[in-house]
Amino acid sequence: MRIVLSLAIVFTSSLLASAAEPKPFVKLENCTFIPTEWADGDSFRIKTATGEEHTVRLYGADCMEWHIGDDTDARRLRAQRHYFGITEAAPKAADAIEMAKGFGKVGADRTAALLAKPFTVHTRFRNALGDGKHLRIFAFVECADGADLAAELVKSGIARAFGTFDDGPGERSAEEYEKSLIDLELQSAKRGLGIWSKTNWDKLPVERHAQRKDDDEAELAIGNNKLKPGEKLNPNLASRDELMKLPGVAEETANRIIEARDDAPFEKPEDLFRVHGIKLKTLEKFRHHLEFNTR
Secondary structure, eight states, X not given: OXXXXXXXHHHHHHHHHHHHSOXXXXXXXXXXXXXXXXXXXXXXXXXXXXXXXXXXXXXXXXXXXXXOOSHHHHHHHHHHHHHHTOTTSSSSHHHHHHHHHHHHHHHHHHHHHHTSSOEEEEEOOOBOOSOSSSXXXXXXXEOTTSOBHHHHHHHTTSEEEOSOOOOOSTTOOHHHHHHHHHHHHHHHHXXXXXXXXXXXXXXXXXXXXXXXXXXXHHHHHHHTTSOOTTOOBOTTTOOHHHHTTSTTOOHHHHHHHHHHHHHSOOOSGGGGGGSTTOOHHHHHHHGGGBOOOOO
């Protein structure tokens, strides 16, 4: 009887472990780049060898916005300008903004050039969210010469190491990939490449402080809508905006929660450790707001 019970426990544990594993990467070889009016360096349209079309969003690289269609785009451009320390790179604010947007076009052109020959896409088909016009999937893109596209953009100084990261493909962890891109960013900044050529290094700390202040004020505004004591939500069913009501959860983390639950549903609070960036300290802020019933 004990042997049967032990086998049952092992079998059940195996099922739970496999259910929590993320979807495997799919390797799409001989993809081609589809020129569009809206694409930028980190988000663009591709066609697979079998004729399927997808909009790809790169892991780990964030190019300058240059198609500003709403307040969200404008805020992101402002954050990017603060990050690179270029908000005062021209005497007039309008000229500085246009210069920044110009780097967005440089990024788009650079990606188009790097993908002029057939390339390989590695994706789990995770929804990249963030754009109501085009369904986007997160992916790693390998250029014809084997170079990682995100790494090429970051080391050229036309993208920052920022955004969503993921494990793989292969045995590389999300943390390792993020650190490798940050190292490349430091090199491009040191060499004054791309956007970094316009950075005002004396004012960079002030610029980044201003952005942190903006982020804090936005967090305070969102904080008014945070869940009250006793209120709960199901992380498997909640929308991005609902997830952002959890203490300590901003937009990027909310998006990552949605991505992770696409791989496997959360069954208990500790399952959220699968979400890149959520550690024990963060989980303890909102653990008491979680419920996992499916009704």
